Amino acid sequence: METSSNGKHDVAGIIAELDERGYCVIPDVISIEKADQARTVLERLLAEEATEGTWRTRTQRVARIAVKDPIFVELMAHPLIHSIWKQYLDEDVICSTWTANTNYPGYNRHGWHPDFPFQRVNQPWPADNVSGQTMWLLDDLTVENGGTGIMPYSHRKGHRPPPEIASQWIEGGEILTGQRGSVMVMSGKTWHTARPNTTDKPRSVLLGMYTRPFYVTQEDMRAQLAELDSPTEVVQQLMGANQWQPGVVSNNY
Ligand SMILES: O=C(O)CCC(=O)C(=O)O
Numbered sequence: 001m002e003t004s005s006n007g008k009h010d011v012a013g014i015i016a017e018l019d020e021r022g023y024c025v026i027p028d029v030i031s032i033e034k035a036d037q038a039r040t041v042l043e044r045l046l047a048e049e050a051t052e053g054t055w056r057t058r059t060q061r062v063a064r065i066a067v068k069d070p071i072f073v074e075l076m077a078h079p080l081i082h083s084i085w086k087q088y089l090d091e092d093v094i095c096s097t098w099t100a101n102t103n104y105p106g107y108n109r110h111g112w113h114p115d116f117p118f119q120r121v122n123q124p125w126p127a128d129n130v131s132g133q134t135m136w137l138l139d140d141l142t143v144e145n146g147g148t149g150i151m152p153y154s155h156r157k158g159h160r161p162p163p164e165i166a167s168q169w170i171e172g173g174e175i176l177t178g179q180r181g182s183v184m185v186m187s188g189k190t191w192h193t194a195r196p197n198t199t200d201k202p203r204s205v206l207l208g209m210y211t212r213p214f215y216v217t218q219e220d221m222r223a224q225l226a227e228l229d230s231p232t233e234v235v236q237q238l239m240g241a242n243q244w245q246p247g248v249v250s251n252n253y
Contacts, residue, residue, distance in 0.1 A: 011083055014185065018088065018132075022155035023186035025178055029080055029136075035180035039138040041069045042100050042204055058107040059194070062100040063219070065206070066239065067227045072098065075136060076208055077234045084185055085132055085210040095238045096131060096209040097218035100138075101194070103146045103203055108196040110149065110168055112161040115188045115209060116218040124158035130215065131188030136206035137180045146197035148176040148184070148205070154191035161191050213243040 017024040054060045065072040141147035225239035
């Protein structure tokens with residue numbers, strides 16, 4: 001059994017559940033204090049970046065978080081998460097996008113979808129593991145505050161949710177609840193949805209998507225890497241320093 005660097009987590013068991021059910025919730029990846037520290041940084045960014053659209057839609061995305069505070073670089077390269085994606089995808093895994101999502105009181109929509117690139121991949125989808133999503137809970141997630149809806153086994157369906165049912169709750173869906181500091185890992189193919197927040201407090205998660213270096217990433221991670229001072233080798237790898245770049249095929253003979 002392979003365990004994480006702190007010996008607490010069974011990586012093989014996590015991947016077995018991810019493979020079987022399409023997702024796995026991992027409690028206690030970071031302490032509550034660390035999650036609160038990350039949420040405090042995020043709250044500052046949310047306040048700085050809120051627009052009229054934030055209050056109209058009751059939801060806010062913070063992008064390019066790797067260059068906005070070192071705590072986000074640390075979490076992106078967390079040893080447990082890195083080792084999960086190295087095994088599920090491959091050793092050369094890179095980060096495709098790294099953002100925060102906050103749903104405010106009054107957010108009231110469903111929108112079932114797979115993640116990048118499966119909104120666009122021809123159907124039926126290929127069987128191999130192309131991408132994986134990581135959701136960091138910065139608030140305790142509950143049924144009431146909009147814990148994410150997830151459809152177990154949907155990564156095996158080979159297609160997107162039909163549009164006629166994508167904006168309502170789908171029978172068989174499960175609700176992600178858990179304490180802040182937990183992480184949910186999910187296949188990029190797994191159907192999931194944000195859910196209504198019926199409480200009087202916002203709830204925030206971080207979303208880190210990982211993929212292989214020969215796929216196009218969702219965000220320009222290399223541009224963010226160029227803005228970092230002294231990134232570690234792991235951070236350089238994850239942010240695309242070794243990513244395949246299109247070139248000119250030459251006549252070698
Ligand atoms: O915040 C959530 O609960 C889900 C967000 C989500 O599904 C997404 O941004 O793709």
